[in-house]
Amino acid sequence: DQQVKQNSPSLSVQEGRISILNCDYTNSMFDYFLWYKKYPAEGPTFLISISSIKDKNEDGRFTVFLNKSAKHLSLHIVPSQPGDSAVYFCAASWGAGTALIFGKGTTLSVSS
Amino acid sequence: GAGVSQTPSNKVTEKGKYVELRCDPISGHTALYWYRQSLGQGPEFLIYFQGTGAADDSGLPNDRFFAVRPEGSVSTLKIQRTERGDSAVYLCASSLGGQGPSYEQYFGPGTRLTVT
Numbered sequence: 001d002q003q004v005k006q007n008s009p010s011l012s013v014q015e016g017r018i019s020i021l022n023c024d025y026t027n028s029m030f031d032y033f034l035w036y037k038k039y040p041a042e043g044p045t046f047l048i049s050i051s052s053i054k055d056k057n058e059d060g061r062f063t064v065f066l067n068k069s070a071k072h073l074s075l076h077i078v079p080s081q082p083g084d085s086a087v088y089f090c091a092a093s094w095g096a097g098t099a100l101i102f103g104k105g106t107t108l109s110v111s112s
Numbered sequence: 113g114a115g116v117s118q119t120p121s122n123k124v125t126e127k128g129k130y131v132e133l134r135c136d137p138i139s140g141h142t143a144l145y146w147y148r149q150s151l152g153q154g155p156e157f158l159i160y161f162q163g164t165g166a167a168d169d170s171g172l173p174n175d176r177f178f179a180v181r182p183e184g185s186v187s188t189l190k191i192q193r194t195e196r197g198d199s200a201v202y203l204c205a206s207s208l209g210g211q212g213p214s215y216e217q218y219f220g221p222g223t224r225l226t227v228t
Contacts, residue, residue, distance in 0.1 A: 004154075032215045034215065034216065036219075041221070042221055042222075043116070043203055043205075043219035043220050043221045043222050044155065044203070044219045045219070046216050046217070046218060046219075049215060049216060089154050089155070091154075093215050096214060096215050097143055097160075097162065097167075097207070097209055097214070097215075098160070098168070099145065099157035099160055099168060099171065100145075100147075100155070100157065100217060101157070102154030102155050102156070103154050104152065104153055104154050105154055
């Protein structure tokens with residue numbers, strides 16, 4: 001039973017436009033959420049995170065929004081660039097130092 | 113600085129054989145994690161070390177899997193009597209622990225294990 005779900009396996013966006021990647025979770029005990037980016041043959045790279053006490057965190061072109069009542073978070077990339085093409089994983093944690101629970105990932109393709 | 117390194121990058125073994133996968137965490141990171149990623153899936157947690165001890169091994173699938181971290185730095189994941197279903201990418205991650213445990217985990221490139 002998946003506790004973290006990424007229901008869109010893939011997303012295609014044109015360069016310069018906004019990319020929105022979505023993630024849903026079922027466990028209300030999660031208190032921290034993270035996004036990772038993964039290129040082929042590499043390990044996941046930490047991108048951005050958000051604590052459950054916040055509803056928004058921004059870092060350059062990347063913004064993560066958290067809606068606790070809906071158990072939903074999203075990653076916005078503006079503007080999208082071809083180099084952003086990768087698999088994006090949403091992950092959740094219920095305490096610092098504990099295991100991360102990952103979704104299945106969304107493959108983002110940004111065309112120029 | 114150096115990131116998490118894992119060796120070997122690829123390992124092909126025959127069913128029933130024993131394998132060891134090695135992980136070198138980021139210097140100064142006291143927490144170390146092993147995950148397994150199968151095709152089309154996200155990483156799945158296996159085991160977590162804080163220092164030398166296994167703080168959580170609830171993700172190990174069965175007693176064929178074992179991991180050690182004898183000096184609190186390098187860790188080895190050991191798989192006995194390998195099965196074809198063990199084929200996956202094995203990922204290692206590390207993070208700050210100790211007095212200030214961190215949520216962010218930093219991953220190595222992984223070891224792709226193929227059991228024939």
